Amino acid sequence: MAESSVPTLWSGAPDSTSVNRQQRRRGRKLSDMMSYTAQVISENGYHMASLDEIAERMDLSKASIYHYFDGKEALVTATLESCASYVQQRLQEAAASDGTPTERLAQLIRTQVNLIAVEAVEVARLFVQPLDWPPAIAETVLQAQRDHGKIFRDVIHEGVVAGEFQVADERIARMALQGGMNLVPTWYSDKLGGKRGAVVVEDITSTLMRLVLPITSPIQA
Amino acid sequence: MAESSVPTLWSGAPDSTSVNRQQRRRGRKLSDMMSYTAQVISENGYHMASLDEIAERMDLSKASIYHYFDGKEALVTATLESCASYVQQRLQEAAASDGTPTERLAQLIRTQVNLIAVEAVEVARLFVQPLDWPPAIAETVLQAQRDHGKIFRDVIHEGVVAGEFQVADERIARMALQGGMNLVPTWYSDKLGGKRGAVVVEDITSTLMRLVLPITSPIQA
Amino acid sequence: MAESSVPTLWSGAPDSTSVNRQQRRRGRKLSDMMSYTAQVISENGYHMASLDEIAERMDLSKASIYHYFDGKEALVTATLESCASYVQQRLQEAAASDGTPTERLAQLIRTQVNLIAVEAVEVARLFVQPLDWPPAIAETVLQAQRDHGKIFRDVIHEGVVAGEFQVADERIARMALQGGMNLVPTWYSDKLGGKRGAVVVEDITSTLMRLVLPITSPIQA
Amino acid sequence: MAESSVPTLWSGAPDSTSVNRQQRRRGRKLSDMMSYTAQVISENGYHMASLDEIAERMDLSKASIYHYFDGKEALVTATLESCASYVQQRLQEAAASDGTPTERLAQLIRTQVNLIAVEAVEVARLFVQPLDWPPAIAETVLQAQRDHGKIFRDVIHEGVVAGEFQVADERIARMALQGGMNLVPTWYSDKLGGKRGAVVVEDITSTLMRLVLPITSPIQA
DNA sequence: GATGAATGAGGATTCATTCAT
DNA sequence: AATGAATGAATCCTCATTCAT
The missing domain is CATH 1.10.357.10 (Tetracycline Repressor, domain 2)
Incomplete structure (x- = not known):
């Protein structure tokens, strides 16, 4: 819920070179999503981590993941x-x-x-x-x-x-x-x-x- | 490689104390099945190893596995x-x-x-x-x-x-x-x-x- | 008989208090699904009514049932x-x-x-x-x-x-x-x-x- | 185990007219089997009573049932x-x-x-x-x-x-x-x-x- | 007569993915 | 951008039935 308290595991500031705010916002979002993904996968392993679970941890709908990544493997x-x-x-x-x-x-x-x-x-x-x-x-x-x-x-x-x-x-x-x-x-x-x-x-x-x-x-x- | 000969990975002689032929035969079967299982799981991991695949490697129907084990986890x-x-x-x-x-x-x-x-x-x-x-x-x-x-x-x-x-x-x-x-x-x-x-x-x-x-x-x- | 019109057995208006259209639509869908379920179960009994059959009567895929109910028993x-x-x-x-x-x-x-x-x-x-x-x-x-x-x-x-x-x-x-x-x-x-x-x-x-x-x-x- | 303590629900002496001992024995066996069947079905219902369960109650193997009856329905x-x-x-x-x-x-x-x-x-x-x-x-x-x-x-x-x-x-x-x-x-x-x-x-x-x-x-x- | 072994058919459930809104 | 709805494919599991011994 509180996007600010994302537990950035590796404090990734992936796209700090992004020029405009749009891109920076998107970059941060991507980073957060990957952070949550790492968390869930790390806890349960790849196969026992469903997209549903990952999405819920992101406080996002499963379908929305597909706006940012091509699928589970890509994520x-x-x-x-x-x-x-x-x-x-x-x-x-x-x-x-x-x-x-x-x-x-x-x-x-x-x-x-x-x-x-x-x-x-x-x-x-x-x-x-x-x-x-x-x-x-x-x-x-x-x-x-x-x-x-x-x-x-x-x-x-x-x-x-x-x-x-x-x-x-x-x-x-x-x-x-x-x-x-x-x-x-x-x-x-x-x-x-x-x-x-x-x-x-x-x-x-x-x-x-x-x-x-x-x-x-x-x-x- | 040679599908016909059971590749007993750990040459298990599990129940050599079994008295009658029935039990010895069953023990050998169990041992063979576990051997194949170890093989498949080792290659693909637990989640990507379907019972279908394991059964096929055993040259047995999937349902038959349930005569010997209570299910995938038990196997x-x-x-x-x-x-x-x-x-x-x-x-x-x-x-x-x-x-x-x-x-x-x-x-x-x-x-x-x-x-x-x-x-x-x-x-x-x-x-x-x-x-x-x-x-x-x-x-x-x-x-x-x-x-x-x-x-x-x-x-x-x-x-x-x-x-x-x-x-x-x-x-x-x-x-x-x-x-x-x-x-x-x-x-x-x-x-x-x-x-x-x-x-x-x-x-x-x-x-x-x-x-x-x-x-x-x-x-x- | 008329597959197109839902045969609401007990004319349930379950959640008429739902505020927005989303919820009302969902409530109606749930109601319809339960209606079809009652029909099929009533005809064949619980055990001979497969989810496949129920789903087909609903004109829905079997998997879709799981979006609304946790499983057959829950339904x-x-x-x-x-x-x-x-x-x-x-x-x-x-x-x-x-x-x-x-x-x-x-x-x-x-x-x-x-x-x-x-x-x-x-x-x-x-x-x-x-x-x-x-x-x-x-x-x-x-x-x-x-x-x-x-x-x-x-x-x-x-x-x-x-x-x-x-x-x-x-x-x-x-x-x-x-x-x-x-x-x-x-x-x-x-x-x-x-x-x-x-x-x-x-x-x-x-x-x-x-x-x-x-x-x-x-x-x- | 103790065949003698069969709880003959309806004390059926179905084939008391059987001439030789063979037939009488078989008749009693059939009667016992039906008795156990009635018991199990009565407890769990038809669909939740597997032949395995019925056979176990009979202290008989599932396959043996087929020597006496053509199948579950016939039984x-x-x-x-x-x-x-x-x-x-x-x-x-x-x-x-x-x-x-x-x-x-x-x-x-x-x-x-x-x-x-x-x-x-x-x-x-x-x-x-x-x-x-x-x-x-x-x-x-x-x-x-x-x-x-x-x-x-x-x-x-x-x-x-x-x-x-x-x-x-x-x-x-x-x-x-x-x-x-x-x-x-x-x-x-x-x-x-x-x-x-x-x-x-x-x-x-x-x-x-x-x-x-x-x-x-x-x-x- | 009795049974262990084997199996095909069928059923519930999960899940990544697509799509209309 | 976001999501609820929908689904095909795959998977585990059950069970009545057949058969060789």
């Missing part, structure tokens, strides 16, 4: 792309920071854990595993995961080249890292909120950094 | 429980072997990676993430995951008590370990089949063992 | 309640008329016989016996019968108190009365239509009034 | 005919007794009320109203009702001819009588069991006799 695809884009942006900021590969990888892990477990829990859940998506959407998810992986891959590679990391196989290390990041915070999400959360995040980070740091030296997160 | 629940039970048994064997916690954890990882990526790829995929299951089934999956986690938890704890492992937080370490195991082999499954597969499995194992081994000593998988 | 329950409510209203009018209990009971009988055998044959058939309804609906039927019985009970009781009626047991008398009313006109419906019908109705009424009138005085219907 | 038809035949026989005995038409009609009512409400409650419920039976079976029910009605019709007619009864219309009187008999005991069945039951039966009988007795004389039940 969800757009939502996923928007989510992925936001996450991607956040991670890229972390990866682009100054510092050694070690510092930057640790920062990446912190950022990702925070996103998954604190800032955008629902969003993250959408990308964890490509199980049960309709084929067309699965492709979108896969692409997002590839983009997402690339950021980590690059930093890890830099670290290896720089001699800071020591891994048997870069790809295996990266996937173990990602697998760990995906699973840990999901089950820890209740403990990551308050002040003590910061400590836990550091525990997670240092634990996962073990996967790449040379095993004979102490971990420097 | 899938039974299948999941059977799969979980088999995996559980395999892991328990690995965990119960002689050897130091280090050796046993490494053995656990090897076993799990093999199951996930070589022996029972389809089975494993069923348990990775509880995203889109109907509530009743989600509970089953969750329970299986708890049982599964307990085996790792125990060995890790023993290792810590024995002074062989050194972790900031046992639970975080365990989850990172499980997350890594779940993710890595799924994407590596094509490379884990042949002889070189053994090498990769060892790479994965040694990589993941880093998560618990004391960081100042070289890894001994 | 039928609503229909029964609407029917019962109409009958109840008609009887209450008859019971509330001026006159001695004798006159009012006779009027009740006439009204009921007319409803059952002339005006709302199909409607009446729905309430005669709760034999084959699904439990949830059986409850509705039972409630309607209780309401229905109360009207007769009250008038009979007044008659007894006033000394006009003389019965061994009020409840037995009332049930005999209702049983007679329910059965007689159903088999006489072909003879109750024309002018001679009025005579038959009076025969029925005077016959049934015997059940309560003092046996030493002539019946005065 | 139910046979059951209904057997029930009707038993009731018919009982009523005929009552109608054939010595005595005036008044006495015999009263005896008929007593017998019928007893059957409906005490001796064969389930059986009676099957015949009350032809609602919801499949067409083929409805015909059987109708025929039974016609046979049933004939007994009452004859006695009433004799009473009228003899000058004992005084009715406006014989048929109307008879139907009112039957309607009353059908309805009253169903709701009174809990009160008709013990000693006080006899009193109630007399109340019912005297109440219903009013429908035919001359209105200026006291009722003599």
Whole structure:
């Protein structure tokens, strides 16, 4: 009802470059709709989220969705792309920071854990595993995961080249890292909120950094 | 591939204690049906797997499924429980072997990676993430995951008590370990089949063992 | 017969208080749907009336029924309640008329016989016996019968108190009365239509009034 | 399980003339099966009584029913005919007794009320109203009702001819009588069991006799 | 005589999508 | 822009019936 209290999961300001008010209003509407969609899908999964339910959450009629999106798949695809884009942006900021590969990888892990477990829990859940998506959407998810992986891959590679990391196989290390990041915070999400959360995040980070740091030296997160 | 021979994913010999031929035949039938079910669900997910499709794969009429199971949910629940039970048994064997916690954890990882990526790829995929299951089934999956986690938890704890492992937080370490195991082999499954597969499995194992081994000593998988 | 004109069995004007046109249109649609439902159920019984058949009679797709009612049971329950409510209203009018209990009971009988055998044959058939309804609906039927019985009970009781009626047991008398009313006109419906019908109705009424009138005085219907 | 404790509703000894033991055994089996069928149908109605349920009550497999009857309809038809035949026989005995038409009609009512409400409650419920039976079976029910009605019709007619009864219309009187008999005991069945039951039966009988007795004389039940 | 297995026909229900207003 | 109405397609499930053993 109160459009103002839309829980913008990833605070997307998608079309801030829109010129006139019309377009800006429409952009905000689209953003809100995707936000609600992410919410519902995240709670119930794709197949158990009916358009009726999504529409109701939007306080809009089901038919009206078709004024903005071509259908359920289009709505969800757009939502996923928007989510992925936001996450991607956040991670890229972390990866682009100054510092050694070690510092930057640790920062990446912190950022990702925070996103998954604190800032955008629902969003993250959408990308964890490509199980049960309709084929067309699965492709979108896969692409997002590839983009997402690339950021980590690059930093890890830099670290290896720089001699800071020591891994048997870069790809295996990266996937173990990602697998760990995906699973840990999901089950820890209740403990990551308050002040003590910061400590836990550091525990997670240092634990996962073990996967790449040379095993004979102490971990420097 | 060979539709005629039942692809017993987890080579379940469920009711070998059945006395008469009737019961044994029925037990085998049930086992076959669950095997096909695991296959189809694993490929398409719960919601996109229609009973029609499952029935056809079983070379049986849809109505016939109801002679053996109470409905779709019951069929899938039974299948999941059977799969979980088999995996559980395999892991328990690995965990119960002689050897130091280090050796046993490494053995656990090897076993799990093999199951996930070589022996029972389809089975494993069923348990990775509880995203889109109907509530009743989600509970089953969750329970299986708890049982599964307990085996790792125990060995890790023993290792810590024995002074062989050194972790900031046992639970975080365990989850990172499980997350890594779940993710890595799924994407590596094509490379884990042949002889070189053994090498990769060892790479994965040694990589993941880093998560618990004391960081100042070289890894001994 | 004339599919185009809705055969409003009980001329229900259910929501005449609806304010805007939207609501009035919807109310009329609901009323029509219930009317057709009463017809089909009355002809075939609950279990042999498929939603397909009902929908076709409504000249509507089966799925469309679900826009107005939650399902078959809801549709039928609503229909029964609407029917019962109409009958109840008609009887209450008859019971509330001026006159001695004798006159009012006779009027009740006439009204009921007319409803059952002339005006709302199909409607009446729905309430005669709760034999084959699904439990949830059986409850509705039972409630309607209780309401229905109360009207007769009250008038009979007044008659007894006033000394006009003389019965061994009020409840037995009332049930005999209702049983007679329910059965007689159903088999006489072909003879109750024309002018001679009025005579038959009076025969029925005077016959049934015997059940309560003092046996030493002539019946005065 | 205990075949001996079959609740033979109408104590049918259908084929007592069977010569050899084989046939007698088969006859008893058929009788038992029909008895259970009457029970289940009476409880749930025709459509909600699945063959599975009936078979289970018989402690027999569903398929076995087909060794004795051609199908569900045949089973139910046979059951209904057997029930009707038993009731018919009982009523005929009552109608054939010595005595005036008044006495015999009263005896008929007593017998019928007893059957409906005490001796064969389930059986009676099957015949009350032809609602919801499949067409083929409805015909059987109708025929039974016609046979049933004939007994009452004859006695009433004799009473009228003899000058004992005084009715406006014989048929109307008879139907009112039957309607009353059908309805009253169903709701009174809990009160008709013990000693006080006899009193109630007399109340019912005297109440219903009013429908035919001359209105200026006291009722003599 | 008895039964487990198998099935076709049919029914209720859901849902994404279209369209007139 | 917004929506109520309508629907075809798909899905789960039931059940009377047949048949091989």
